[in-house]
Amino acid sequence: MMMRYALIGCGRISPNHIVAAQKNNLDIVAICDVNEHNMKDKILKFRLPASVKCYTDYKQMLEQEKPELVAIATESGRHAQIALDCMTIGHANLIIEKPIALSLADADRIIETAEREHLKVCACHQNRFNKSIQKIREAIEMERFGRMLYGTAHIRWTRDYAYYSRAKWRGTWEQDGGALMNQCIHNIDLLRWMMGDEIEEVVGMTDRLNHDYIEAEDLGIALIRFKNGAYGIIEGTTDVYPSNLEETLYLFGEKGTVKAGGQSVNVIEEWRFSDILDDPEEVKRMFHENPPNVYGYGHTPLYADVIAAIEEDRPPYVDAAAGRRALELVLAIYQSAATDSIVRLPLGECKTTDFTGRFGGAREI
Numbered sequence: 611m612m613m614r615y616a617l618i619g620c621g622r623i624s625p626n627h628i629v630a631a632q633k634n635n636l637d638i639v640a641i642c643d644v645n646e647h648n649m650k651d652k653i654l655k656f657r658l659p660a661s662v663k664c665y666t667d668y669k670q671m672l673e674q675e676k677p678e679l680v681a682i683a684t685e686s687g688r689h690a691q692i693a694l695d696c697m698t699i700g701h702a703n704l705i706i707e708k709p710i711a712l713s714l715a716d717a718d719r720i721i722e723t724a725e726r727e728h729l730k731v732c733a734c735h736q737n738r739f740n741k742s743i744q745k746i747r748e749a750i751e752m753e754r755f756g757r758m759l760y761g762t763a764h765i766r767w768t769r770d771y772a773y774y775s776r777a778k779w780r781g782t783w784e785q786d787g788g789a790l791m792n793q794c795i796h797n798i799d800l801l802r803w804m805m806g807d808e809i810e811e812v813v814g815m816t817d818r819l820n821h822d823y824i825e826a827e828d829l830g831i832a833l834i835r836f837k838n839g840a841y842g843i844i845e846g847t848t849d850v851y852p853s854n855l856e857e858t859l860y861l862f863g864e865k866g867t868v869k870a871g872g873q874s875v876n877v878i879e880e881w882r883f884s885d886i887l888d889d890p891e892e893v894k895r896m897f898h899e900n901p902p903n904v905y906g907y908g909h910t911p912l913y914a915d916v917i918a919a920i921e922e923d924r925p926p927y928v929d930a931a932a933g934r935r936a937l938e939l940v941l942a943i944y945q946s947a948a949t950d951s952i953v954r955l956p957l958g959e960c961k962t963t964d965f966t967g968r969f970g971g972a973r974e975i
């Protein structure tokens with residue numbers, strides 16, 4: 611039997627979810643949005659059948675449709691409450707768009723509730739499924755790098771007035787955070803994951819240089835010391851003029867150097883190992899994607915994994931704990947920047963609204 615699926619939030623990223631659901635043969639029973647126009651638009655664009663019900667109230671949708679899998683793609687500040695309701699009212703497994711929550715306490719509640727209710731929760735860090743990233747991860751797991759020495763994540767993108775004026779929640783402390791929390795969290799997740807997850811300390815600086823109409827940062831830079839002795843550098847911004855430049859992930863080990871690049875780490879640009887297990891030119895040719903936008907092709911394989919995780923009763927490849935680790939690292943950078951100090955992990959309770967007012971208010975959009 612096809613798995614009953616519903617989507618909550620039919621905005622900018624929702625097409626990736628609908629396509630992933632269709633390609634994975636999910637039974638789309640409902641879509642939900644407080645904005646009816648956004649729902650109608652998706653029904654038409656994706657030729658969703660008349661059997662797909664539209665709801666403006668997700669609780670009603672959960673009670674009436676009883677989906678087994680729900681994707682949450684609303685503004686980030688609403689993820690946690692909706693996720694908790696989906697699990698407790700609807701007993702649904704979840705794919706939660708990144709970041710899974712805006713506070714560590716909320717992320718913990720999501721993890722605890724999923725465990726208690728025996729439900730699967732996936733954090734939607736779909737870039738982990740890029741062909742390039744999967745190939746790099748395989749090299750990590752085969753220990754081809756030897757000891758990891760350091761890694762860097764650069765995100766040099768553009769987000770302009772038009773982007774923020776389309777959805778006023780973006781760039782607010784209550785519903786979003788800034789460049790690091792929204793645009794850069796994918797690569798921040800990748801860096802932490804590739805470098806062994808465990809972090810000793812973080813020092814960061816953030817600023818709002820060129821977006822006085824948002825509350826949060828448009829530039830963040832950070833240094834990380836991992837528990838295994840390796841170092842990390844993060845540089846993420848939405849200040850690049852006039853269009854997205856690149857998103858790169860460099861990994862340096864004692865026996866290997868790799869660079870994933872392109873607009874969103876979809877391309878392997880350097881592949882150098884002391885072993886001769888493969889031909890670097892062949893690897894660069896094979897593990898290469900050229901998606902139409904920075905969201906890439908990862909939602910479809912991420913959905914396939916979550917469906918398999920439910921069927922096989924195992925954790926998803928990107929579980930809620932992984933989502934929490936990415937969130938923790940961004941919040942640690944925020945805290946270091948705000949307090950002008952080195953922050954040691956694990957971080958105690960911290961949330962984006964702790965930084966309200968940090969760069970002054972925002973000019974009315």
Ligand SMILES: NC(=O)c1ccc[n+]([C@@H]2O[C@H](COP(=O)([O-])OP(=O)(O)OC[C@H]3O[C@@H](n4cnc5c(N)ncnc54)[C@H](O)[C@@H]3O)[C@@H](O)[C@H]2O)c1
Pocket residue numbers: 618619620621622623624642643644645648666668683684685686688707708709734735736777792904905
């Ligand atoms: N994985 C990715 O690459 C990626 C890319 C873009 C956005 N995102 C994430 O996806 C989420 C949505 O971003 P977006 O750019 O699509 O935002 P958006 O503003 O375009 O869409 C959000 C939608 O959620 C709806 N909504 C709000 N509250 C609701 C509620 N209570 N019930 C039902 N619907 C509700 C809004 O009406 C809107 O249509 C954010 O968390 C963002 O960080 C992820």
